[in-house]
Amino acid sequence: MPNRSADRTARTQRLIVISLIGLALGFLIVIQLRSQAAVARTLAAQDDTSVALLINDLNRANNQLIQQTAALSQQEAQLRQALTAGGADSQAIEKELTMLREISGEVPVRGPGLQIGIQGSIMDFELQDALNSLRNAGAEAFSLNGYRIIGSTPIISRGQNLLIGGRSLSAPFTLLVIGDPEQLQPAADLSASTLQTRVQVNIQRKTDISITDVIASRPLIYAQLGR
Amino acid sequence: MTVLASVSLATFLVTGLAATQFRSQPLPPSNRLAREQALRQSVNQLEDQNRALKARVQTLQASVKSGEDESARRSSAAQQVKTQLDDEKTVAGLTALHGPGVTVLLHDGSDPNDPADRSLGWTVHYQDLQDIVNLLWASGAEAIAVNGQRIVPTTAFHYAGVNILVNNGSRLSAPYTVTAIGDPSSLATGLGNPDQLAELKSRSRIYGLGLSWVRSTRVSLPAYDATFLVKYAQPLS
Known part of the structure; x- marks a missing residue:
């Protein structure tokens, strides 16, 4: 099957890239890594x-964690203030709820970010690699050809197409990413440089991107609360 | 050609980063041993700080939760939002869970010491963990953890030198244990599908890299050990 061999070629290519990066690292650190790996x-x-x-x-x-402690302290103060005054601040709870819904892809979102055009078919792991490094650069929301992608969205190659959460998408692809364009750009460039061995990729910074597709949360069937 | 370009870019980035770091470290003059010691000491200090910050985040999360509980007792409006919030926390990975599932075990193979084989195929790469996690989601997993680190919507795996990092600077080292809650037979069928993880499975045969899994009637996953920050995305109304 042609897609099987394309798959193998792409996977071999990935292994080559990994190994060459490994080699480059090894060159930097000379013999140490080899004897210590x-x-x-x-x-x-x-x-x-x-x-x-x-x-x-x-x-x-650690800087991220410091920012998290600041946000939590502020949230706590807001809740306590209402409690001390004898009431309850449901807006403070609402704010946290909205934030978690954004993270889980359950509400439409907008913000600055990148628009990445991919002019040919790519493999599941190539998209995974790109999403992974963009998340590492602080990406907060994704969509591919209009469909929302979150952390638990399965990405599977089916021939030349990508099955994203069960929906079949084909090239050309437009990947929208919301986050700090300054941080996202180097991650996108690195992914693009790997992809550009086969397909054309263009990256545009945007000041306002809208991602309107949402994901309905799945009910838990097997998982139960508590350890 | 383009592969080469990407590799040189990666090399450039790695070197650049390293250079920046070395420059910013306060180092004793031209003493190699002292320098190495200083670097390792910095890591230890930063990892101590990392643990302390995570503990602080968890303490604050508990105080916020008690404030929310108290608010919910006082006001029915707050109670209503709080019920939705609790569900959403479970979806996002902020709650410990247990249930039936599978445990996947992974360890490095042995270095062939073959000058013609520089592929490093015998070690477990972060991409392997990423592929396993993706396959488990595709096979119906409801929740996943790797070496005790819960996989959440913001989770990314990456390399810092030879270290695999995940979730706010948590260093993962071999052997790796990927635990997933879901229907054990669907999860095991997904893992066993010869079309999936094909490259990893062949490396397992060639280099003796360990890849195995067991079904279980009860696995237990911890809650995410930090919280989320959304700085750029705003709800679109």
Whole structure:
């Protein structure tokens, strides 16, 4: 089947890219990585470059967590203020509810971000890789050809098409991403550089993107509350 | 050609990042050992801070929740919103869950020490974890965790050097355990489908990389250990 061989070619290509990046890293850190890769990934066994990259990421994560504590403190103060005054602030609860609905793709959203045009077919893992690195760059909402994508949306290749949450989509693709364009751009560029081995990709920064499609939350059948 | 371009870009980024980091570190002059020690110490300090911040986030989440509970007792309007909020927290991964499911186990294989094979195919890459998580969602998973880190809508896997990071700087190391709640037989059928994870399965055969799964009548997943921030997206009304 032709799609099977395309799949294999694409997967081989991905492995080649991974391995070349690995090689490049290895070149940076010379022999250290080779002799130490078998050892558990403990700090003591790591080269300086890896440790430096880890420091960079930890700084970023900790800044995010500091912002989270600030937001939570503010929310708590707002709730307490109403309680102290003898009432209840349902708007403070509403605000959190809306935020979670945005995260879970249940409400239409708008904001700045990127519009990414992909002029040919791509494989499921290529879209996964792109979404993953855009999320890592702080992406808050996605749609592909008008359909909302959230973290738990299954992405599966069916021949030249992509099955996104069960819906079959075909090229050309338009991926809309809401988030800080400044942060998203480098992540999009890196994904594009991998994709551009086969298909044309163009990235545009936008000040106002609307994602109107929503996802209905699935009832839990097997999962029960509590550990 | 373009592969090469992407690789040089990646190399450039990696080098650039590393260079920035080295420059910004306060280092003792030209003492390699001291420098390495300083770097590792920074990581330890940052990881301590990371744990403390997560504990602080969880404490604040608990106070917010008690404020919400109290509000719900006082006002029926608040009660109504609170009920919806509780459901939404479960959807987003902010609640611990248990139920039937599968546990997938993954570990690195052995280095072939073959100069002709530089593929690093014998190690588990973050993309492998990402592929397994995606396949589990496609096979009907209701909730997933990797090494005790809950997969939430904002979760991204990535490399920081040789480290695989997920959710706010949590470092994952081998062996990897991916736990999913759902119908155990659908999940196992998905994992067993020869068309899925084909590349990982072939690496498992070639390099002895470990890939196995067991069905279970009860698996337990923790809640997400932090919260969400939405800074750019606004509800469209």
